[in-house]
Amino acid sequence: MLFRTALILLVLCCVLVFNELNKNNGDTPIKTIRSKQHNIDKNKNKLLKGKPSLCKLSRDMGPCRAAKHRFYYDSTINECKCFTYGGCRGNQNNFRSLHKCQKTCKV
Numbered sequence: 001m002l003f004r005t006a007l008i009l010l011v012l013c014c015v016l017v018f019n020e021l022n023k024n025n026g027d028t029p030i031k032t033i034r035s036k037q038h039n040i041d042k043n044k045n046k047l048l049k050g051k052p053s054l055c056k057l058s059r060d061m062g063p064c065r066a067a068k069h070r071f072y073y074d075s076t077i078n079e080c081k082c083f084t085y086g087g088c089r090g091n092q093n094n095f096r097s098l099h100k101c102q103k104t105c106k107v
Helices: 002-021 029-048 098-104
Strands: 068-074 079-085
Touching (some): 068 098
16 A cells, blocks of 8 residues: 555656656757756856866865865855865865965856
8 A cells, every 4th residue: 555655656746747847848858958957058168267277177185195174166066165185196176275266266
């Protein structure tokens, strides 16, 4: 009985989600999702435009284990965040202070 109820709720939920996605001018859910992803990518490109290339790099702790407190620019959320740097290698998206990260990447 419990399984049947859960299954019915799951099917109902899927139908509601499908109908909601399908409301967009008759587009299929896949087209709607792709369109929304395109808009996200376009907005991300606007945020990154004009920023130094080092701000586009991902966080890289490096292979060493020194555990230094540093900051990096997270381009997915347009913020500088703290991370633990190993002390060697890594990349240039590595700042000693939050202020330096924000100033460099124009947050």
